[in-house]
């Protein structure tokens with residue numbers, strides 16, 4: 484069973500998708516702790532409703548990013564978290580955090596990476612005029628949205644899309660992609676392939 488720690492900053496619809504999949508027994512996992520860097524994040528209420536422990540750690544209370552990450556690591560390890568999920572967590576993590584959970588941090592991003600990493604990915608896609616966008620579930624490494632890709636889902640970008648309409652279309656797919664990827668991780672089906680001279684490190688799905 485996956486022992487999840489989920490880091491959030493906002494509305495928490497991805498967290499909700501995970502909580503629902505667990506409640507429906509579609510996903511063999513348990514959310515041990517939800518941490519938000521924002522006190523008012525609606526994601527916290529979603530966690531509480533599901534009976535999951537929550538913690539607010541504001542980055543403003545820490546002198547450095549490393550000190551903040553130390554505290555995150557401490558909270559997650561005390562809660563016996565095995566896999567960390569970044570579900571709309573709007574903070575960059577330092578090597579302090581990455582070293583504590585090697586190949587055990589997963590992020591969901593609202594574009595088809597490597598296109599449009601970073602903030603406001605949906606607005607970037609619209610500004611570029613792409614005809615397809617989507618979402619990516621990937622392992623986190625020390626770059627911005629650069630780690631090994633576990634799965635992706637595509638959606639059309641329509642001529643009359645706004646940031647809001649594209650965001651909503653992508654978000655629906657995020658929920659599906661995330662639950663599917665976590666299911667593969669729970670089943671031990673995601674394998675990391677080391678980088679070679681020709682290719683970067685990547686993730687591969689073993690037959691189930």
Ligand code: GRF
Nearest residue numbers: 494495496497571591592593
């Ligand atoms: C999602 O679009 C996710 O891809 C991005 O932040 C957003 C979080 O949405 N990293 P929610 O809080 O899960 O509703």
